[in-house]
Amino acid sequence: MIYYTKNPENYLRDGWKTYPKEYRELNEEIKFPFVEHFTSSLTIPDENFIWFFELRHPFILKNLDKYVFPLEIVDAIKKKTCKILVLGWMENWGIKEFKILFEHFSKQIPDLEHNDFIYATASAEDYSNEKFNHFYANRMERQWHEIFYPKIVRKAKKIKKIKDFICLNRRPAWHRFLTVSLLWEWRRLGHISHLAKDSKLNDDYYGTETAENHYTKAFDVFKSCDPFPHTISKKFTRQVEKALPMILKQDRHKILEGANPNKDTDAPKYLESWIHIVTETRMETHTEMDGLVDRFVSEKTFKPMFYKQPFIIVGQYKILESLRKWGYKTYGTFFNEEYDNTKNGFFRTQKAIQNMQRWLSLTPAGKEAMYKEHEHVFEHNFNHLMKRGKELEKNLHEHIQGVFK
Numbered sequence: 001m002i003y004y005t006k007n008p009e010n011y012l013r014d015g016w017k018t019y020p021k022e023y024r025e026l027n028e029e030i031k032f033p034f035v036e037h038f039t040s041s042l043t044i045p046d047e048n049f050i051w052f053f054e055l056r057h058p059f060i061l062k063n064l065d066k067y068v069f070p071l072e073i074v075d076a077i078k079k080k081t082c083k084i085l086v087l088g089w090m091e092n093w094g095i096k097e098f099k100i101l102f103e104h105f106s107k108q109i110p111d112l113e114h115n116d117f118i119y120a121t122a123s124a125e126d127y128s129n130e131k132f133n134h135f136y137a138n139r140m141e142r143q144w145h146e147i148f149y150p151k152i153v154r155k156a157k158k159i160k161k162i163k164d165f166i167c168l169n170r171r172p173a174w175h176r177f178l179t180v181s182l183l184w185e186w187r188r189l190g191h192i193s194h195l196a197k198d199s200k201l202n203d204d205y206y207g208t209e210t211a212e213n214h215y216t217k218a219f220d221v222f223k224s225c226d227p228f229p230h231t232i233s234k235k236f237t238r239q240v241e242k243a244l245p246m247i248l249k250q251d252r253h254k255i256l257e258g259a260n261p262n263k264d265t266d267a268p269k270y271l272e273s274w275i276h277i278v279t280e281t282r283m284e285t286h287t288e289m290d291g292l293v294d295r296f297v298s299e300k301t302f303k304p305m306f307y308k309q310p311f312i313i314v315g316q317y318k319i320l321e322s323l324r325k326w327g328y329k330t331y332g333t334f335f336n337e338e339y340d341n342t343k344n345g346f347f348r349t350q351k352a353i354q355n356m357q358r359w360l361s362l363t364p365a366g367k368e369a370m371y372k373e374h375e376h377v378f379e380h381n382f383n384h385l386m387k388r389g390k391e392l393e394k395n396l397h398e399h400i401q402g403v404f405k
Contacts, residue, residue: 001048001397001401002038002039002040002045002047002048002049003032003039003040003049003050003085004040004041004042004043004050004051005032005040005041005052006070008042010028010029010030011031011032011040012026012030013026014052015053015067016066017067017068018066020060020063022059023057034393034396037394037396037397044076048081048404049081049082050082050084050085050118051073051085053085053087053101054086055086055087055088055121056088056090061100061101064100064104068108074109077112080116083116083117083118083404084116084118085118086101086117086118086120086121087121087137088121089120089122089139090122091122091281092121092122092124092294093122094121094125095127095294098132102117102132114131114133115403117133118133118135118399118400119134120134120136120137120396121134122138122296122297123136123294124295124296124322133399135395135399140299140302141299141389142388142389142392143262144305144385145390146389147265147306152267152271155271156267156271159267159268159271159272161272163189163190163191163273164189164359165183165189165191165274165276165277165359166190166192166273166275167179167183167192167193167278167279168191168192168279169192170255171195171201171214172195172197172211172214172218173214173283174225174283175345176279176314177240178314179314179349180192180194180246181232181233181236181239181240182232182349182350183353183356184235184239190273191269193245193247193248193251194245194246195211195215195245196211196241196244197212197241198211199255199256200256219233222236248269250269253266264303267307271307273309274359274367275312276304277311277352277353278300278301278303278311278313278315279314280296280300280314281298282296282315282316283345284316284345293316295316295317295319295322296316297319301323305382308378308381309378310334310335310371310377310378312352312353312355312356313340314352317340317345327384328381328384328385329377331374331377333373334370334373336354338351339354
């Protein structure tokens with residue numbers, strides 16, 4: 001499949017007449033992410049082709065007035081020889097964002113149709129009944145097949161399990177406050193990380209807010225969610241907050257300096273931990289500020305699959321159901337995964353963490369037995385993760401070809 005570009009040194013620049021100042025990547029050299037089934041062209045080809053638009057950051061939607069389709073693209077779209085590939089594969093871009101794009105682009109391209117787009121996003125929602133062509137593409141899932149796994153295997157042979165769990169938290173969020181509070185009495189048994197209010201936070205996706213701004217907003221939500229009243233939020237203030245920041249001493253990433261290791265190959269902390277408690281990026285499927293929020297599975301959930309660990313996910317409603325829909329296996333034979341069906345986020349988190357009581361009651365031999373019984377799940381999820389990552393580009397290529405037919 002051919003994609004037309006005016007900027008082979010950085011495909012992201014195409015269409016921007018003025019660069020948004022926040023969009024730092026436009027000033028860098030960035031190669032097109034798909035190279036096996038896609039070929040660039042600096043001229044309009046005679047055959048069907050795509051024009052590429054990446055929905056990489058939220059601020060892009062606020063700067064669409066700086067984006068203009070070249071006249072040759074407008075002409076090709078009218079002739080139905082060109083499709084606009086919108087790639088929003090880094091977060092859970094959904095139908096709300098697509099409608100904003102479609103409305104704006106319709107002002108530039110008369111008689112623009114939904115079928116002129118291919119909307120490739122990491123949203124876990126089912127858009128099969130919508131007018132536009134949707135393709136599930138998640139960069140956070142794809143990236144793991146690029147890691148040289150034999151190196152991880154060599155490390156694994158030298159490392160023994162010494163921690164009952166690992167629970168990593170960077171950007172402050174109310175469900176992370178809650179999770180760490182619920183784990184607090186077992187903190188010496190696991191690896192827990194969490195930033196403090198005055199920690200640095202470099203975050204292109206969520207904006208340039210400091211950790212304090214995120215922290216304050218998240219804590220207000222945390223208090224409003226605590227139904228007991230404020231019993232757990234008070235515990236966080238009196239006990240947990242005083243110990244922050246909590247950073248893993250052996251972690252080579254400079255988290256306190258703003259590092260965000262979403263493709264984390266610093267393996268020891270994972271390999272020496274039995275259970276991975278994932279606190280996902282998103283918790284709600286609806287907020288007062290954003291309205292409907294699409295389901296999204298980030299790199300946080302794929303980490304335990306890569307490192308072959310059983311996992312408990314503190315995340316959006318029915319996120320385990322989404323994983324099973326994609327062919328992954330979960331741990332319902334050991335954990336009570338009914339928490340996935342609990343709509344209220346506060347109670348969903350409580351039910352999820354209650355699973356740790358059973359795990360911590362096991363003897364060392366019992367923990368070894370549990371691992372032995374689930375080795376087939378570890379291997380299945382790892383192999384499935386590798387397969388889906390390797391095949392994403394091929395599947396996207398086939399999907400685009402099908403849209404043109």
